[in-house]
Amino acid sequence: MSEDRKTLHQRIAELLKRHEQSRAELANLKTRARILDRKLDTRRKIILGAAVQAHAKLNARFREELRKAVLAAISRPHDMAVLPEFFPEAPEAPAPPERPPKKEEPPSGAAPA
Numbered sequence: 784m785s786e787d788r789k790t791l792h793q794r795i796a797e798l799l800k801r802h803e804q805s806r807a808e809l810a811n812l813k814t815r816a817r818i819l820d821r822k823l824d825t826r827r828k829i830i831l832g833a834a835v836q837a838h839a840k841l842n843a844r845f846r847e848e849l850r851k852a853v854l855a856a857i858s859r860p861h862d863m864a865v866l867p868e869f870f871p872e873a874p875e876a877p878a879p880p881e882r883p884p885k886k887e888e889p890p891s892g893a894a895p896a
Contacts, residue, residue, distance in 0.1 A: 789797075839846040853869045863870040 835849065839849050850869050853866065857863055857866070857870075
């Protein structure tokens with residue numbers, strides 16, 4: 784039998800292998816798309832938040848409407864704490880925990896001490 788002629792079982796095995804590879808690639812692409820979508824959503828929120836803050840500084844009426852909206856929408860104490868301009872009675876925002884110092888690794892090729 785020549786190399787060009789494969790049995791049905793060999794062809795099935797090859798197709799199954801390609802099918803699994805395609806499924807893995809599709810799952811990988813979907814994961815990457817979700818990550819990019821989340822990053823874009825976060826960027827939009829940051830830009831919009833900055834624009835809203837800037838406008839609130841310039842427009843007292845907008846600032847008051849924004850204050851009302853924030854007071855109605857936010858109820859978690861740790862969220863209130865990071866917005867003292869809207870929640871003066873909220874406890875102070877907790878400081879982020881300190882990170883342990885990074886271990887310095889010896890340069891590549893150097894013997895460890």
